[in-house]
Amino acid sequence: MEKNKTKNRREFIQGGVRLSLSLALGGISGMAVSSAIKDDYVWQIDPFLCTQCGKCATDCIMAPSAVKCVHAFDLCGYCDLCGGYLKPDANEQSTAAENQLCPTAAIERKFIEEPYFEYHIDEDLCMGCGKCVAGCTSFGNGSMHLQIVHDICLNCNQCSIAQVCPSDAISRVKASEAYKVKGDFTNKPEV
Amino acid sequence: MNNTEKLKLSENIAVIAGIFSITVALLLLLNFWQVSKSDPIESKALIALVDRLKQEPNNEELKVEIRNFDLLARKAYFNSQWQVKTGAYLLLFGAIILAFALRVYYSLKAKIEQPDIVLENEIASRILAQKGIIIVGAVVLALAFGASFATVNHLNYYNVESETAGSGEKSVDESIQVIEVGEVPKQVGGSTEQNLTSETSGPVQPEIVFVENSVENEAETVVKSEVPKLATTGGITLADVQKNHNSFRGPLGQGVVAHKNIPSEWDGATGTNILWKSPIPKHGYNSPVIWGNKVFIAGADDSSREVYCYNRADGKLLWTGVADNISGSPAKPPKVTEDTGLSAPSLTTDGKRVFAIFGTGDVIAFDMNGKRVWAKYLGVPDNHYGHSSSLITWANKLLIQYDTNRGGKAVALDAATGEVVWETVRKSKVSWASPVLAEIDGKYQLILTADPIVAGYDVETGEELWSTDCMMGEVGPSVGYSDGVVYAGNEYAILVALNPKDGSIIWENDEYLPEASSPLAHDGLLIIATSYGVLVCYDAKTGEQFWEHDVGTTLYSSPMIADGKLFMMDNDGMMRVYEFSKEMKLISENDLGEIAGTTPAFSDGRIYIRGDNNLYCIGK
Amino acid sequence: MVINIMKKLKYIFITFYFLLSTFYLFSQEQRFPKPEFETGYEQPSTITPEPRALALEYFDVLILIIVLSLASYFALKKRSRQGILWLSVFTLLYFGFYRNGCICSIGSIQNVVQSFFDPAYSISVTALLFFIIPLIFTLFFGRTFCGGACPLGAIQDLIVVKPISLPKWLNKTLGLIPYIYLALAVLFAATGTDYIICRYDPFVGIFRMDAKFHMVVLGISFLLMGMFVARPYCRFLCPYGVLLSWMSRFSKWHLSITPAACIQCKLCTNSCPFDAIDFPTNEKEVIKSGLGPKRFITYAVIIPLWVAAGIFVGAKSHTFLSKANPDVYLAELLISQPELKNDPENIDIETFLASGKSMETLVEEAEAIRADFYIGSMIAGGFIGLVIGFTLLNTVVFRRRQDYEPHKGNCFSCSRCQDYCPVEK
Missing domain, CATH: 1.20.5 (Single alpha-helices involved in coiled-coils or other helix-helix interfaces)
Known part of the structure; x- marks a missing residue:
């Protein structure tokens, strides 16, 4: 009991x-x-904040990094003398290895018509070091920029690049607007 | 298969899988280590080879070598990635087999054992657990406590430090030290210094200047608290700067000089109208400045930075001042491009001291006899071509435009001591333009241009009075100023006329844009020189074009107006003299016989031009 | 004077640019406007692969619910070790290797915490569901999540080869670590510093087949250890396990070793690799030992002391804890080593200086974060003190038990013991 x-x-x-x-x-x-929110989050780089420090290439949990250079063709000047493709004081304007800025030769240069060239990024080779982005931003239109590519990104709960990004350029964005590709300059925030 | 055979089999599989996994793991580790040790992509050897190619641009063998090496490096990189990936899968595969085999092995081996008769003594283990928890708890707390004592809260030191630094947050300044080297005779107080200053109008004898300078040093050390007050009232007058040519682009940096009888014909080859020519020891792109009977220029290379003083009358090098032993200044100068150099900014002088700034971030003041008064290190300007903003002085202050890739600021140093009077952080990026002074509403303003703002600052306080967001790119041209309107322009950007009272844009135009040469406004006309060789004259009020002249050579120098004539130097050393009017009228073309891209300095009947290697005095 | 300031390169640009501007009115924004092509060139579009569809994320939640239901069914109703085993294989493959271990319920603690403290962050529904659903299931069925639905648990469970039994005191003492880990994880997530659970997840590198070197080493060593000390992460680290354990202690139903009356055969005692089976109490021994009410009162009285000590130490520790925050770290670095400002190698400092943000703002921000840490670490310290006090108290609480029973808080519902029980239904 x-x-x-x-x-x-x-x-x-x-x-x-x-x-x-x-x-x-x-x-x-x-x-x-x-x-x-019902939507999911993914990580993305704000190209206007990015300072091309190079950590995207080294700090992603993926090897090679899920950060790739994307090319906004709308912005590109199709220059012969491309600051993103050629080393700053390149020996000559050709595709030879000594003139290319990209360490993995991931940028393809294609002649279109005098004097224009199209630049295309081979995503398989790109490792997100941002060297071309730095070149294009300082000498050209800034049409090349780094973005997190979502078919490679594993969407970690905490992005390990965001944690080390010196310019806080990486943030969570809604999965429905997963990219911040530079469309035109109107997106540029007030400096 | 009986049980023993199965046991044997699983054991063998486990052993093989184990060896396999360990081998793969070791290989992977080796690969990791290799990659971390030498990233083939960042190969130092390749960089060295490319650097060598810069020295020998036509070495075809070297090119082939680079190509082969580059291919190898890339292959190695992608191979190592492939190896890591494949290795990881192999390791996973091996581990699965191993785990599975081991499980089978142990489950076959395991018999249901007779449980131990004496199980763990519950009570004893609980007592042990209590001890364990107390000890661990205490240890954790004690460790954290100890660690808290071992750590320093650096944030607490922030305020203390900024108070001693005297000027708020200014990042670079914390490392700056002022060195006073000038002699300090025992003499007089602050107020006399002020009187003396106002008396020193016109060309001053160097001896007098030297004494005054020493006096001021004394004044500074005795009554330190009064320094800002002195600075607000004293200083050179408009008459002083008009009599002399104390800064880049003449009085107030506006490009208009008051001197008369300026020669308009000379020839370097035949020596016609060349009064003297004097060699310049070290190269530099700064332009001559004049005070009294002295001409000042500076030169620099990687080994040293020097200021030269020439006798205006005969071109004799009077003294050379070396900017060395400046506290904080790095031993190795920053990398700058050849066409900017470490000595692109022009000097300025207030008749008592001559001031120089170099691409190293060193600012130095000499008295008129070459004795060092003070020096200051502002921190290396982060500038991918090299710092090139010239100095200007007003109201006992040395005004510095210090716009670098790390952000912009305007700094005013006390002319006598080099101490910071004010410092204003600007919302600007790097700039190669130089400051210009202008009197607006009875107040002298320092007008600066950079990407993206053109802005005016109160010379006395450094307060930003107005700012207009209109520039972009790598701004080289300084502003022009005339009749209450500021003119600013830059290649790829725009040419604007601004109202400095409110920063509003009066008109804008983008047909011809200067890249390095500064706009010049005077008497209703605005002169622009583009780097590709077009000299354009606009109506300063409306921006309507009066005339243009395509000279066909590079124009980096800034136009100057003297004696009713417009002087325009090109990069080849050819100076064209135009009539300063609404109609294009070329008076003469005068070849210096030496390349020169600098801006000339003027005095009565004389033009002083810095060529690549020589300083010229032109006159009749 | 500003002379030849531009590089040769730029000079060539000018010529090039001039060429362009003859037939194209340039916009002020672009240095080199896009040309108008004459050869009918078609501009390719920028490729932007879409992220994983949202529907699939909800599908993951559905999978989680199904797996949890099955695990509960296998453990409580079917009493099938085989079922749980294959379920955990599936979990390992799906949530582990296919979903790369992200998002997981363990990490979702931090998302929930951040959504409370960071007004700019709102949690996604899927993350919230991943956090809440296993807890609800546990409140009803015990820790079936650990047994069948957690990929981290699954990988450890599957490699258990020859588990050794740890003495009870060691189990209890090491059992304190998850609480400390949880407190730190919440503290760091609340202050927006880091997600330490995700960062130091030892197995996620294995799921992704890619990780930093030290994480691979950590993962492999955990697995090697896990062959002999079963589920080391679950037992001695997992912060989510703390929450699950609280829920499980009060679960409505729970797995039982025997389907009917226990026959005291003791066969199950060696079956549990996790030392989660409680033995019947020997009341005589208890009385003899003196671990009675007296000790209980002593330990109960010193709980506030533990809490006070925890708060005190927490308050003291906030300085070094906050150094983990990147902003605080940068501010302190700039203050303590100002000479680094001239070091072009230090990217963080370089970028900060280039950003134009003033040192004052940075220090203010750092101070605000440190203030948050002050409060946060006091709470965390108090929590840890409380946990120590209660764990201590728990060692003198005796439940009258006649049978061999699973410890509801520590049992992972793996169903191993049920295999050993000879009692038929």
Whole structure:
């Protein structure tokens, strides 16, 4: 009889605690839901904040990095003398290795018509070092810029590049607007 | 298969899988180590080869060598990536087999054992657990506590440090030290210094200047607290700067000089009208400045930075001042391009001291006899071509435009001591333009241009009075100023006329844009020189074009107006003299016989031109 | 004077540019406007592969619910070790190797915490569901999540080869670590410093087949250790396990070793690799040992002391804890070593100086973060003190137990013990 009593009491306490725990869980989820969004998050680089420090190439958990150079053709000047393709004081304007800025030769230079050349990034070779981006931004239009490419990015809960990015250029963006490709200069924030 | 055979089999598989996994793991580790040791992509050898190619641009063998090496490096890189990837899969595969085989092995081997008769003594283990928890808890807390004592809260030191630095947050300044080298005779107080200054108008004899300078040093050390007050009232007058040519582009940096009888014909080859020619020891792109009977220029190379003082009358090099032993200044000068050099900014002088700034970030003041007064290191200007903003002085202050890739600022140093009077952080990027002074509403303003703002600053306080967001790119031209309007322009950007009272844009034009040469405004006309060789004259009020002249050579120098004539030097050393009017009228073309891209300095009846290797005095 | 300031390169640009501007009115913004092609060149479009579809993320949640239901069914109803085993293989393959271990319930703690403290961050529903669903299941069925639905648990469970039994005192003492880890993880997530759970997840590198060198070493050493000390991460590190353990202690139902009455055969005692089976109490021994009410009162009374000590130490520790924050770190570095400003190798400092942000602002921000850390580490310290106090108290609480029962807080619901029980239904 007494045993039953203690058992009942224990069950009662257990039930009570269980109830309060579920209330607590409900409270937490309620609070979180109030600010939750249905969309998912992905990481992306703001090209206007990026300073091409080179950490994207070294700090991504992927090797090679999920950060790749993308080329906004709308912005490109199709220059013969491309600051993103050629070394700053290149020996000559050719595709020879000694003139190319890209360490992995990931940029393809294609002649279109005098004096224009199209530049195309081979994503398989690009490792996101941003050397071409730095060149294009300082000498050209800045049509080349770094972006996190989402078919490679594993979308870590905490992006390890974002953690070390010196210019805080990497942030969570909504998955429905997963890229910050430079469309035109109107996107440029006030400096 | 019986149980023993199965056992044997699983054991063998486990051993093989284990050896396989360990081998792959070791290979992977080796690969990791190799990659971390030498990233084939950042190969030092390749960089060295490319550097060598810069020295020998036509070495075909070297090119082939680079190409082969580059291919090898890239192959190595992608190979190592492939190896890591493949190795990881192999390791995973091996590990799965190993785990599976081991599980089978142990499950076959395992018999349901008779449970131990004496199980762990519950009570004893609980007592042990209590001890363990207390010890661990105490250790964790003690460790954290100890660590908290071992750490320094550096943030606490921030305020202390900035107070001693005297000027708020200014990052670079914390490392700056002022060195006073001038002699300090025992003499006089602050107020006399002020009187003396106002008396020193016109060309001053160097001896007098020297004494005054020493006096001021004394004044500084005795009544330090009064320094800002002195600075606000004293200084050179407009008459002083008009009599002399104390800064880049003459009085207030506006490009208009008051001197008369300026010769308009000379020839370097025949020596016609060349009064003297004097060699310049070290190269530099700065332009001559004049005070009294002295001409000042500077030169620099990687080994030293020097200021030269020439006698205006005969071109004799009077003294050479060396900017060395400046506290904080790095032993190795920063990398600058050859066409900028370490001595692109022009000097300035207030008749008591001559001031110089170099691409190293060193600012130095000499007295008129070449004695060092003070020196200051501003931190290496982060500038991919080299710092080139010239100095200017007003109201006992040395005004410095210090726009670098790390952000812009304007700095005013006390002319006598080099101490910071004010410092204003600008929302600007790097700039190669020079400061210009202008009197607006009875107040002298320092007008600066850079990407992206043209802005005016109160010379006394450094307060930003107005700022207009209109520039972009790598701004080389300084502003022009005339009749209450500021003219600013840059290649690829725009040419604007601004109202400095509110920063509003009066008109803009983008047909001809200067790249290095500064706009010159005077008497209703605006002169622009593009780097590709077109000299253009606009109506300063409306921006309507009056005339243009395509000279066909590079124009980096800034136009100057003297004696009703327009003087325009090109990069080949040819100076064209035009009539300064609404109609294009070329008076003469005068070849210096030496390349020169600098801006000339003027005095009565004389032009002083810095050629690549010589300083010229032109006159009748 | 500004003379030849531009490089030769730029001079060539000018000529090039001039060529262009003859037939194209240039915009002021672009240095080199896009040319108008005469040969009918078609401009390719910039390729931007879409991220994983949102529907698939919700599909993951569905999978999680199904796996959790199955795990609960296998553990509580079906009593099938085989079922749990294959379920964990599936979990390992799906959530581990296919989904690369991200997002997981363990890491989602930090997302929930950040959504409370960072007004700029709102949690995504999927992350919230990953956090909350396993907790709800645990509140009803015990830690079936650990048994079947957690990829980290699965990989460790599958490599258990020859588990050794750890003495109880060691289990208890090491059991304190997850609480400390949880407190730190919450502190760092709340202050926007870091997601340490994700950063130091030892297995995620294995799931991704790619990681930093030290993380690979850590992962492999955990696996090697896990062959003999079963589930080391789950037992002695997992911060989510702390929450699950709280839920599980009060779960409505829980796996039982025997389907009917225990026959005291003791066969199950060696079956649990995690030392999570409680033995029947020997009441005589308890009374004899003196670990009775007296000790209980002593330990209960010193709980506030533990808490106070924790708060005190926490308050003291906030300085070094906050150094983990990149902003604080940068500010301190600039203050303590101003000469680094001239070091072109230090990218962080270089970028900061180039950003034009003033030192004052940086220091203000760093001070604000440090102030947050002050409060946060006091709370974390107090929490750790409380946990130590209660764990201590728990060692003198004796439940009257006649049978061999799983410890509800520590049992991972792996169903191993059920295999050993000879009792038929």
